[in-house]
Amino acid sequence: MTETSxxxxxxxxxxxxxxxxxYREMGPxxxxxxxxxxxxxxxxxxxTMEIFSKLWEGKLSQYDATRSFxxxxxxxxxNHCWDILRRRKIRQDKETEDVDDVPLEHPDxxxxxxxxxxxxxxxxxxxxxxxxxxxxMALVLRYYSxxxxxxxxxxxxxxxxxxxxxxxxxxxxxRHALEGKSALAVGGTS
Amino acid sequence: xxxxxxxxxxxxxxxxxxxxxEMTCLLYAERQLDRARAQAVSAHAQDCASCxxxxxxxxxxxxxxxxxxxEVDEPMPSRLAQFQERARQSFxxxxxxxxxxxxxxxxxxYTFIIEPWQVRLxxxxxxxxxxxxxxxxxxxxxxxxxxxxxxxxxLAMLTLAGFAAVIFRRRLRRGSAMALVLAGLCAALALPAxxxxxxxxxxxxxxxxxxxxxxxxxxxxxxRARIDGTVEGDVFFFGQSIDISGHVKGDAIxxxxxxxxxxxxxxxxxxxxxxxxxxxxxxxxxxxFNEVLNLDSAGKIDGSLTSFAQSVGIDGRVARDLxxxxxxxxxxxxxxxxxxxxxxxxxIASSAQISxxxxxxxxxxxxxxxxxKLGSPVQFTKMKHESQYMEGHYYVWRVIWTxxxxxxxxxxxLLLPKFAAETVSAGxxxxxxxxxxxxxxxxxxxxxxxxxxxxxxxxxGVLTLGLWMLCLFTAELIVGTVxxxxxxxxxxxxxxxxxxxxxxxxxxxxxxxxxxxxxxIGLLVGLGIWMWGMGSIALAIYNxxxxxxxxxxMSGSMPPVSLPPQTTVGGIQPA
Numbered sequence: 001m002t003e004t005s006x007x008x009x010x011x012x013x014x015x016x017x018x019x020x021x022x023y024r025e026m027g028p029x030x031x032x033x034x035x036x037x038x039x040x041x042x043x044x045x046x047x048t049m050e051i052f053s054k055l056w057e058g059k060l061s062q063y064d065a066t067r068s069f070x071x072x073x074x075x076x077x078x079n080h081c082w083d084i085l086r087r088r089k090i091r092q093d094k095e096t097e098d099v100d101d102v103p104l105e106h107p108d109x110x111x112x113x114x115x116x117x118x119x120x121x122x123x124x125x126x127x128x129x130x131x132x133x134x135x136x137m138a139l140v141l142r143y144y145s146x147x148x149x150x151x152x153x154x155x156x157x158x159x160x161x162x163x164x165x166x167x168x169x170x171x172x173x174x175r176h177a178l179e180g181k182s183a184l185a186v187g188g189t190s
Numbered sequence: 191x192x193x194x195x196x197x198x199x200x201x202x203x204x205x206x207x208x209x210x211x212e213m214t215c216l217l218y219a220e221r222q223l224d225r226a227r228a229q230a231v232s233a234h235a236q237d238c239a240s241c242x243x244x245x246x247x248x249x250x251x252x253x254x255x256x257x258x259x260x261e262v263d264e265p266m267p268s269r270l271a272q273f274q275e276r277a278r279q280s281f282x283x284x285x286x287x288x289x290x291x292x293x294x295x296x297x298x299x300y301t302f303i304i305e306p307w308q309v310r311l312x313x314x315x316x317x318x319x320x321x322x323x324x325x326x327x328x329x330x331x332x333x334x335x336x337x338x339x340x341x342x343x344x345l346a347m348l349t350l351a352g353f354a355a356v357i358f359r360r361r362l363r364r365g366s367a368m369a370l371v372l373a374g375l376c377a378a379l380a381l382p383a384x385x386x387x388x389x390x391x392x393x394x395x396x397x398x399x400x401x402x403x404x405x406x407x408x409x410x411x412x413x414r415a416r417i418d419g420t421v422e423g424d425v426f427f428f429g430q431s432i433d434i435s436g437h438v439k440g441d442a443i444x445x446x447x448x449x450x451x452x453x454x455x456x457x458x459x460x461x462x463x464x465x466x467x468x469x470x471x472x473x474x475x476x477x478x479f480n481e482v483l484n485l486d487s488a489g490k491i492d493g494s495l496t497s498f499a500q501s502v503g504i505d506g507r508v509a510r511d512l513x514x515x516x517x518x519x520x521x522x523x524x525x526x527x528x529x530x531x532x533x534x535x536x537x538i539a540s541s542a543q544i545s546x547x548x549x550x551x552x553x554x555x556x557x558x559x560x561x562x563k564l565g566s567p568v569q570f571t572k573m574k575h576e577s578q579y580m581e582g583h584y585y586v587w588r589v590i591w592t593x594x595x596x597x598x599x600x601x602x603x604l605l606l607p608k609f610a611a612e613t614v615s616a617g618x619x620x621x622x623x624x625x626x627x628x629x630x631x632x633x634x635x636x637x638x639x640x641x642x643x644x645x646x647x648x649x650x651g652v653l654t655l656g657l658w659m660l661c662l663f664t665a666e667l668i669v670g671t672v673x674x675x676x677x678x679x680x681x682x683x684x685x686x687x688x689x690x691x692x693x694x695x696x697x698x699x700x701x702x703x704x705x706x707x708x709x710x711i712g713l714l715v716g717l718g719i720w721m722w723g724m725g726s727i728a729l730a731i732y733n734x735x736x737x738x739x740x741x742x743x744m745s746g747s748m749p750p751v752s753l754p755p756q757t758t759v760g761g762i763q764p765a
Contacts, residue, residue: 028266036259045267046680053683057607106209109243116250124258143252144259149222164217171216171251 036140037081074145078155085133127177135170210241219248538562599667607684617672617726627725665723670695
């Protein structure tokens with residue numbers, strides 16, 4: 001049993017000290033998750049506190065101790081952040097309407113390779129901020145939380161078969177933001 | 191170049207080259223293809239440099255994304271550090287103090303206000319039951335509860351339908367939620383009308399002739415009503431003027447400009463009128479809120495009289511007690527019980543006869559004519575007018591009441607933590623809640639009164655007024671929380687929010703208390719606080735009623751998409 005698992009077990013048994021341990025252990029990661037998923041730093045701070053408040057107020061009782069705590073907590077965080085975006089009506093349901101436009105082309109691999117080569121982590125983070133809510137959330141769930149396609153489908157409320165589509169379109173958006181044009185998204189070679 | 195086993199590739203320009211499409215490459219890189227497809231892609235990539243490069247580029251892109259996201263680029267904000275422990279430790283002793291003061295407030299409320307009123311009401315003939323049973327079960331103010339049961343049932347059904355719509359709104363689109371509510375409404379209205387023992391009359395005038403009898407309760411709305419006949423139940427009147435010269439065997443409950451009772455009422459009179467004149471007989475008690483009340487020399491009340499009025503003249507006979515909160519009181523008739531009066535002046539004429547003790551609190555002693563027959567001398571208490579702000583106990587009670595309000599806020603915030611946070615968040619927008627607050631502050635009571643006038647809407651009107659009052663009480667708490675947030679920064683934690691509420695509320699009280707002494711400014715500031723707080727609550731409710739797009743609707747609205755054939759959708763497969 002890991003330290004966090006022990007702390008979770010003790011927290012569920014009512015040990016107040018264990019809460020502090022969980023928060024110290026997972027707080028920064030959840031804050032970073034929220035920071036990546038939500039538009040502003042203030043939103044991320046609020047969301048982090050809300051997520052841990054939920055745990056405090058009883059959400060922890062829903063945790064299945066036979067599974068990974070951090071994975072479960074990321075799911076709670078994902079649902080919470082997605083709910084915040086939904087309440088603000090900035091979820092972009094229209095994205096799905098032109099899903100037929102998802103290119104099945106073969107983009108210029110060298111151009112893509114060059115783009116990746118040239119861009120730093122910092123630039124990628126800045127580009128992420130320019131993405132639509134769903135695109136950013138999809139990338140965060142996959143590449144920050146390491147969620148499976150099933151879990152992403154569940155968190156975003158899309159069919160499992162569309163997760164790949166959502167991720168690919170998110171990558172296109174990201175490249176667009178990095179490049180400032182849509183050449184790689186739709187204009188690749190076939 | 192070898193062809194993949196399945197048509198995963200795409201025709202290149204001119205038909206000279208076939209490449210894997212990007213979707214297939216991504217699913218391969220993400221290990222989402224089944225074994226056969228993955229092998230086909232792998233075989234193709236071995237022979238196709240372009241696809242190999244694309245696969246490698248996609249994998250590099252994935253690594254770049256992961257690295258960019260996982261990198262610690264900014265420190266944990268200080269306000270997030272151990273926020274729960276801090277909140278719990280900081281406010282522990284404060285809550286102890288608040289609870290203690292609040293308990294004192296509740297005790298004081300009962301000792302100094304509720305209990306004396308209970309005693310007075312008992313003396314006034316309302317019986318020795320609790321206030322709750324007095325108001326509701328005995329039907330002292332509203333005896334029509336039983337006949338209103340069908341309306342209450344409909345209201346309950348509508349409320350349930352509304353709750354159901356709110357609960358399911360995340361799963362339903364707006365149209366569906368509306369359909370649900372409308373279906374509930376239709377179902378409620380389609381119910382067979384229950385048999386009712388009440389007659390309703392609506393119109394300009396109503397007249398019950400001398401030889402006519404209404405064998406049930408009688409509801410009248412209209413400008414004028416005249417009852418010369420007999421009503422075997424209660425009379426309810428909402429209108430301009432009513433004249434009862436006949437015989438009412440139940441109670442008379444009247445909201446009117448002018449009420450005149452010449453006949454006989456076997457029950458009670460509950461009156462909210464400008465002028466009430468009684469020249470007939472009331473077998474039980476009279477409770478009135480008037481400008482002018484006259485009990486004529488021929489008038490007779492066999493029970494007690496309780497009045498809140500500008501001017502009261504008692505020429506007739508009251509068999510039991512008089513309890514008056516009146517500007518000017520003149521007694522020239524016969525009171526067989528006790529008199530308790532508070533007001534500017536009291537005059538007891540020579541023809542007056544009062545059997546019980548007389549207590550009067552006013553500016554000057556009661557003027558008693560020499561011929562008046564009193565059981566005992568008038569006990570006079572000088573009314574105090576000195577500024578309450580100069581008294582030490584005023585501030586003590588302010589502290590106690592502040593604690594009591596904070597306790598109310600604590601309970602409400604713990605009961606509805608999410609709604610409380612939304613309300614405070616709405617309050618921080620300032621402009622919209624104040625604007626909406628003006629509307630709610632003035633509009634809701636008017637709407638509620640209109641609902642009451644329509645008779646059918648009485649339960650709805652009463653309920654609305656009750657909610658309005660609750661909002662009024664909690665408005666200051668909301669404003670206090672917003673102020674607390676300004677000072678300490680926002681908190682998403684419920685206890686953090688409660689702490690900010692307590693601190694902000696105290697600050698608002700400290701600032702408002704001296705301002706309240708400046709009459710116009712105090713009034714304006716008070717109104718501003720009420721409107722701001724009420725508007726915040728209204729805005730939060732409005733926001734809640736706005737349905738968002740439900741997660742399930744996304745997949746529902748998504749048209750079919752051309753995915754690469756044989757793409758695995760059931761789980762991760764090794765490449």
